[in-house]
Amino acid sequence: MADIKQYIFFDFEMLCSDQGMAFEKMEAIRLGAVKYELDSEEISYFDRFIRPENRNPLTNFCKTLTGIDDTDLEKASDFKDVFADFLEWIGGLKKSQYFSWSPSDLSRLKIDSLKHSIPERTIRKIETRYTDFQDIFKKRVSKNNISVEDGLSLYGLEFLGEKHNPMYDAYNTLRIYQSYLCEPIKSDMIMLKQFIFEVESPEDIRMINLQLSKQLQQDAKEITEQLREIYRIRDVKKLLKPIKRLSLKYENVFLNRSGIFTKQNVCNAECFLSFYQDFLFTFEEHFAHSSRVVILHEYMLNPLKQLISTNT
Structure with a gap:
């Protein structure tokens, strides 16, 4: 081209x-x-x-x-x-x-x-x-x-x-x-309000990352507390959209166009994206084999559990 x-x-x-x-x-x-x-x-x-x-x-x-x-x-x-x-x-x-x-x-x-x-x-x-x-x-x-x-x-x-x-x-x-x-910084500041904070973001970069870290931990806790080891496959299908929505809202943090996010927050955002991909793959694998139940392996949740106790 x-x-x-x-x-x-x-x-x-x-x-x-x-x-x-x-x-x-x-x-x-x-x-x-x-x-x-x-x-x-x-x-x-x-x-x-x-x-x-x-x-x-x-x-x-x-x-x-x-x-x-x-x-x-x-x-x-x-x-x-x-x-x-x-x-x-x-x-x-x-x-x-x-x-x-x-x-x-x-x-x-x-x-x-x-x-x-x-x-x-x-x-x-x-x-x-x-x-x-x-x-x-x-x-x-x-x-x-x-x-x-x-x-x-x-x-x-x-x-x-x-x-x-x-x-x-x-x-x-x-x-x-x-x-x-x-204006990548301005763009990411707008993105934070639209996708994650739902209120005006702090102006200070350090405060932004502290607030973002707390939100990441809160969402990780929400996911891990709701999930269990075994599901009926039709119930897993119902969970795909809300988990996708919750996880992909951090995609822009992972991309970090503006460079304002800390390495730890970028890494934690990647945990959400990886979790969703693993969750989707597990569902598709069980569905392809006509399974009636889905077993979620412990390794899928470990990164999110570690995130809950992480301090930026």
Whole structure:
């Protein structure tokens, strides 16, 4: 794969109705994007209306939601022509990394490209270089899928530009991405509140780690006190989701993007992740052999038991 020289953030506005509409029929009616050059840090913009094949008047709901009127689409080019201009504007599919805030934009691109006979290999070049940044942000910072506006507010930023304009949605997604990359400490501080503490984190790094250590110990105690040696397999299946939820909330501590977490807390976070993987493997192994009961070996719980008595 060629070296990445630029980032492309893109967003679609689509046909919509408050009466319900199948996603396949929600044709793109506007494409907005920004291009960020990695070397020069220069930003350029793309914004085009798209004339859909469905020529019925836009619903009032769609007009309000997208800010687009029928007159905006009357003289617009169709998807194939707009996409050709988009490719020319990009200037090199293989040197670009593509992002959007939600996978629905990639899905829209694929569906409308197929409808307009755009070569599959062209879309594949984009898809193989595509990142759903909303999903990354959910896993690493926000815990839940949130809007672009809410993502900005986590960093104390306001939405810049015209609302309902996909070009500005793309631009503000770029701003969140830059904050995520360039402010790892801020990102991990937000993550702690969203995933672990549920209250404002202390500012002092030492106090953060002390509080984190106590939370790790508390959760380890909660798990070990609830588990027993033998379960019916259907009961183990019910436990998978809550144990996964409890364990994976420490994944970002283990990754330690910001470097603010102590080695001990990173090690303890790894214990949770390892425990969940062992628990899942044990369930899958018993399930594959049609076992009615599951035996949890002592070695699985030992790391968590040691964590309970550990002081950071």
